[in-house]
Amino acid sequence: xxxxxxxxxxxxxxxxxxxxxxxxxxxxxxxxxxxxxxxxxxxxxxxxxxxxxxxxxxxxxxxxxxxxxxxxxxxxxxxxxxxxxxxxxxxxxxxxxxxxxxxxxxxxxxxxxxxxxxxxxxxxxxxxxxxxxxxxxxxxxxxxxxxxxxxxxxxxxxxxxxxxxxxxxxxxxxxxxxxxxxxxxxxxxxxxxxxxxxxxxxxxxxxxxxxxxxxxxxxxxxxxxxxxxxxxxxxxxxxxxxxxxxxxxxxxxxxxxxxxxxxxxxxxxxxxxxxxxxxxxxxxxxxxxxxxxxxxxxxxxxxxxxxxxxxxxxxxxxxxxxxxxxxxxxxxxxxxxxxxxxxxxxxxxxxxxxxxxxxxxxxxxxxxxxxxxxxxxxxxxxxxxxxxxxxxxxxxxxxxxxxxxxxxxxxxxxxxxxxxxxxxxxxxxxxxxxxxxxxxxxxxxxxxxxxxxxxxxxxxxxxxxxxxxxxxxxxxxxxxxxxxxxxxxxxxxxxxxxxxxxxxxxxxxxxxxxxxxxxxxxxxxxxxxxxxxxxxxxxxxxxxxxxxxxxxxxxxxxxxxxxxxxxxxxxxxxxxxxxxxxxxxxxxxxxxxxxxxxxxxxxxxxxxxxxxxxxxxxxxxxxxxxxxxxxxxxxxxxxxxxxxxxxxxxxxxxxxxxxxxxxxxxxxxxxxxxxxxxxxxxxxxxxxxxxxxxxxxxxxxxxxxxxxxxxxxxxxxxxxxxxxxxxxxxxxxxxxxxxxxxxxxxxxxxxxxxxxxxxxxxxxxxxxxxxxxxxxxxxxxxxxxxxxxxxxxxx
Amino acid sequence: xxxxxxxxxxxxxxxxxxxxxxxxxxxxxxxxxxxxxxxxxxxxxxxxxxxxxxxxxxxxxxxxxxxxxxxxxxxxxxxxxxxxxxxxxxxxxxxxxxxxxxxxxxxxxxxxxxxxxxxxxxxxxxxxxxxxxxxxxxxxxxxxxxxxxxxxxxxxxxxx
Ligand code: FES
Ligand code: FES
Numbered sequence: 030x031x032x033x034x035x036x037x038x039x040x041x042x043x044x045x046x047x048x049x050x051x052x053x054x055x056x057x058x059x060x061x062x063x064x065x066x067x068x069x070x071x072x073x074x075x076x077x078x079x080x081x082x083x084x085x086x087x088x089x090x091x092x093x094x095x096x097x098x099x100x101x102x103x104x105x106x107x108x109x110x111x112x113x114x115x116x117x118x119x120x121x122x123x124x125x126x127x128x129x130x131x132x133x134x135x136x137x138x139x140x141x142x143x144x145x146x147x148x149x150x151x152x153x154x155x156x157x158x159x160x161x162x163x164x165x166x167x168x169x170x171x172x173x174x175x176x177x178x179x180x181x182x183x184x185x186x187x188x189x190x191x192x193x194x195x196x197x198x199x200x201x202x203x204x205x206x207x208x209x210x211x212x213x214x215x216x217x218x219x220x221x222x223x224x225x226x227x228x229x230x231x232x233x234x235x236x237x238x239x240x241x242x243x244x245x246x247x248x249x250x251x252x253x254x255x256x257x258x259x260x261x262x263x264x265x266x267x268x269x270x271x272x273x274x275x276x277x278x279x280x281x282x283x284x285x286x287x288x289x290x291x292x293x294x295x296x297x298x299x300x301x302x303x304x305x306x307x308x309x310x311x312x313x314x315x316x317x318x319x320x321x322x323x324x325x326x327x328x329x330x331x332x333x334x335x336x337x338x339x340x341x342x343x344x345x346x347x348x349x350x351x352x353x354x355x356x357x358x359x360x361x362x363x364x365x366x367x368x369x370x371x372x373x374x375x376x377x378x379x380x381x382x383x384x385x386x387x388x389x390x391x392x393x394x395x396x397x398x399x400x401x402x403x404x405x406x407x408x409x410x411x412x413x414x415x416x417x418x419x420x421x422x423x424x425x426x427x428x429x430x431x432x433x434x435x436x437x438x439x440x441x442x443x444x445x446x447x448x449x450x451x452x453x454x455x456x457x458x459x460x461x462x463x464x465x466x467x468x469x470x471x472x473x474x475x476x477x478x479x480x481x482x483x484x485x486x487x488x489x490x491x492x493x494x495x496x497x498x499x500x501x502x503x504x505x506x507x508x509x510x511x512x513x514x515x516x517x518x519x520x521x522x523x524x525x526x527x528x529x530x531x532x533x534x535x536x537x538x539x540x541x542x543x544x545x546x547x548x549x550x551x552x553x554x555x556x557x558x559x560x561x562x563x564x565x566x567x568x569x570x571x572x573x574x575x576x577x578x579x580x581x582x583x584x585x586x587x588x589x590x591x592x593x594x595x596x597x598x599x600x601x602x603x604x605x606x607x608x609x610x611x612x613x614x615x616x617x618x619x620x621x622x623x624x625x626x627x628x629x630x631x632x633x634x635x636x637x638x639x640x641x642x643x644x645x646x647x648x649x650x651x652x653x654x655x656x657x658x659x660x661x662x663x664x665x666x667x668x669x670x671x672x673x674x675x676x677x678x679x680x681x682x683x684x685x686x687x688x689x690x691x692x693x694x695x696x697x698x699x700x701x702x703x704x705x706x707x708x709x710x711x712x713x714x715x716x717x718x719x720x721x722x723x724x725x726x727x728x729x730x731x732x733x734x735x736x737x738x739x740x741x742x743x744x745x746x747x748x749x750x751x752x753x754x755x756x757x758x759x760x761x762x763x764x765x766x767x768x769x770x771x772x773x774x775x776x777x778x779x780x781x782x783x784x785x786x787x788x789x790x791x792x793x794x795x796x797x798x799x800x801x802x803x804x805x806x807x808x809x810x811x812x813x814x815x816x817x818x819x820x821x822x823x824x
Numbered sequence: 825x826x827x828x829x830x831x832x833x834x835x836x837x838x839x840x841x842x843x844x845x846x847x848x849x850x851x852x853x854x855x856x857x858x859x860x861x862x863x864x865x866x867x868x869x870x871x872x873x874x875x876x877x878x879x880x881x882x883x884x885x886x887x888x889x890x891x892x893x894x895x896x897x898x899x900x901x902x903x904x905x906x907x908x909x910x911x912x913x914x915x916x917x918x919x920x921x922x923x924x925x926x927x928x929x930x931x932x933x934x935x936x937x938x939x940x941x942x943x944x945x946x947x948x949x950x951x952x953x954x955x956x957x958x959x960x961x962x963x964x965x966x967x968x969x970x971x972x973x974x975x976x977x978x979x980x981x982x983x984x
Contacts, residue, residue, distance in 0.1 A: 055902040
């Protein structure tokens with residue numbers, strides 16, 4: 030495939046980002062930078078116990094402390110104590126226990142919020158927490174999901190009417206294709222594995238923060254929050270607090286990363302709004318990092334029982350997936366839905382006759398889980414790509430060959446998958462060929478053989494992950510069918526201002542993705558203006574009232590369509606005005622390089638900026654045309670789009686120490702048409718780092734009493750530059766057919782694909798020693814243990 | 825709590841103030857001086873987001889007390905090259921090589937890099953990775969940060 034780069038427009042060019050100048054000069058507007066007169070700072074007393082009855086709570090001591098303005102427990106808060114709603118009740122009989130902003134009578138995880146202090150000085154607010162008198166009566170905690178489901182297990186929720194079980198829901202996907210048992214009966218080989226996809230954190234570098242500021246005597250309230258979802262937050266805050274939505278403005282100023290962790294309505298946001306309203310003054314809260322570790326949602330945390338069956342030649346027949354998914358102690362806004370986003374992706378790029386899926390959501394005394402980069406798809410991709418390698422080993426077949434035999438061929442698109450999706454486009458052959466080439470697969474296999482033969486203590490392993498994912502959340506109807514409460518559309522308004530500048534108002538809400546640059550590129554290409562002349566307005570419900578925000582690799586796939594449509598509508602309207610000015614018919618005009626020109630008479634032309642001024646002055650507009658030049662579009666996507674890629678990892682494993690070192694990481698991603706390849710590459714890099722981190726370094730750990738062992742950045746290992754390699758990246762371009770720009774999503778791709786590539790590589794290195802799995806993170810201890818266990822098993 | 829007088833030069837301006845002895849330099853910069861370009865990412869001196877130069881050497885301003893800065897000179901991201909058109913080569917390189925995404929780690933990453941290059945004007949990839957190991961970035965995967973540092977080294981005349 031040859032890619033022709035059209036250099037006449039900014040579309041597709043690796044432009045340097047508009048965002049960078051202020052970010053590089055410290056001219057930023059993080060939520061914590063906001064200092065309003067009269068602000069009171071909020072500090073929260075959190076439970077040190079995983080499960081306990083609150084037998085005494087007296088906040089009055091805090092009131093005597095310097096600078097303290099108010100202090101509340103749930104009792105003092107009364108009706109102001111809002112509850113976090115779960116907006117994705119995945120089944121009719123799901124258990125949705127109350128999730129109050131401040132715990133009532135009981136705490137259910139370490140970090141659960143117990144009381145709140147407000148003081149005019151931040152340090153004083155934290156100091157005053159110590160003056161709160163609180164007693165707990167410890168209750169037995171459930172930490173392990175399987176133990177939680179045992180009869181007689183301590184109950185996380187046992188309030189009136191609560192079923193006597195920690196089961197949140199059971200979701201069976203009605204079997205698709207032939208019944209699994211039939212597929213299995215035809216099979217020569219059946220491989221069954223249990224994988225654990227461990228709990229991780231989002232790890233955005235900017236801690237969460239919120240400032241709520243009431244406006245005088247009116248109902249009006251402005252809320253700044255370090256959030257990915259200002260628009261959704263506004264709706265939810267209004268529903269929870271009863272503040273009229275039309276009086277509530279939510280702003281996401283500069284936001285320092287999200288990765289799903291800021292796709293949330295958090296209790297601190299509710300408390301800040303309620304208390305700001307109650308006290309009539311601004312309330313500010315910025316978490317400490319240690320607070321973030323217990324109070325911000327975690328992600329993943331699944332036990333996956335996977336069974337795959339195939340013929341002896343390697344043709345896949347069926348896949349059976351049984352999940353236990355840890356909800357934690359409460360349901361955050363979309364906690365139960367996360368594993369179901371993965372449900373569709375277990376069959377991945379492979380053709381098979383049968384697919385069976387069941388998921389049980391489980392309550393435990395741990396921090397709630399919810400979306401983290403990939404949200405359900407990394408878990409699914411991990412399981413299928415791991416078990417494909419296990420099957421290949423069982424069949425004594427090259428793992429890439431097994432994949433090639435079973436994947437959807439490029440001429441078979443659009444392809445209706447066994448999980449009920451229709452993949453738009455893809456070319457797994459092309460991406461794989463390119464990746465294999467960049468990797469040097471055959472040479473590395475030869476080296477592996479040599480090291481095995483010589484008994485080198487440092488073994489080499491090669492890991493493959495050929496992934497796809499669904500992105501562009503989402504067709505609203507599909508979301509409705511899945512019982513998700515909201516829709517998945519996106520909005521854009523474009524205004525051509527009288528001075529010739531363009532204002533592009535988007536409903537997406539970037540926090541590092543470079544929307545200001547990329548959105549300008551799309552619009553500039555259609556409007557024929559300079560990228561610099563476009564100002565992208567986002568993340569403020571006051572200035573950008575309609576939107577569905579940024580997550581699920583949706584912003585370009587869905588939001589991009591809205592930009593294109595709005596820009597085209599603007600040109601359409603401008604054309605009518607230009608025709609009137611140039612005294613010709615609309616059909617006589619063409620729009621070239623930002624100007625309307627009379628066909629055959631290029632001297633007669635009117636630039637868009639001039640039309641914008643005419644629309645503003647309105648002195649001479651055609652009949653029936655309203656003043657001002659703007660257009661808007663709200664687009665609901667027809668379907669998802671499916672980026673894919675081939676990731677290859679070569680890893681050296683020291684069999685004596687268990688230490689794994691990535692030698693080479695190659696990936697070729699196909700994310701459809703690219704608006705800005707520089708940004709695409711950056712997104713891939715960041716995703717790779719996060720996925721590799723899950724494979725090698727990160728994991729939230731609790732002890733058996735539910736105490737968080739990884740309670741700070743000193744204990745939870747976010748990799749530094751010294752822990753990661755450089756990457757070799759490439760792309761192929763197979764345009765999507767589900768949107769007119771041909772784009773797919775890229776925000777999550779690297780994080781979804783890389784984890785299994787790394788673990789497959791480690792297992793590949795150690796397979797001759799009898800190792801068939803290694804627990805994540807594959808720390809030296811875990812790898813060493815896998816080796817020892819294999820030795821024990823062999824003995 | 826008693827307050828202690830301090831006098832610190834921050835980005836070329838002398839600030840005289842009174843602080844609690846326990847006040848961290850980063851909080852004094854942000855909350856008292858409004859120099860909010862320097863940010864806080866953790867509470868265990870792990871992330872490096874708060875890195876500034878103290879008399880030209882990088883320090884994590886969350887692990888220095890404001891009183892310890894008394895009589896010293898601090899350079900923050902806001903003073904490295906003031907004004908939108910005034911770019912330090914490290915800043916330029918990060919833009920050129922797309923070495924930042926959300927930008928939250930960036931102030932610390934820039935200041936650490938400035939120090940790194942003053943110590944070692946021509947670092948290898950490994951030396952860059954080791955040299956920046958105290959600065960966490962969640963967005964970029966470091967690939968482009970490493971490239972940026974190499975680019976800056978070259979621009980500053982270090983790299984051959
Ligand atoms: S704020 Fe993390 S090291 Fe200073
Ligand atoms: S650019 Fe976001 S943390 Fe580094």
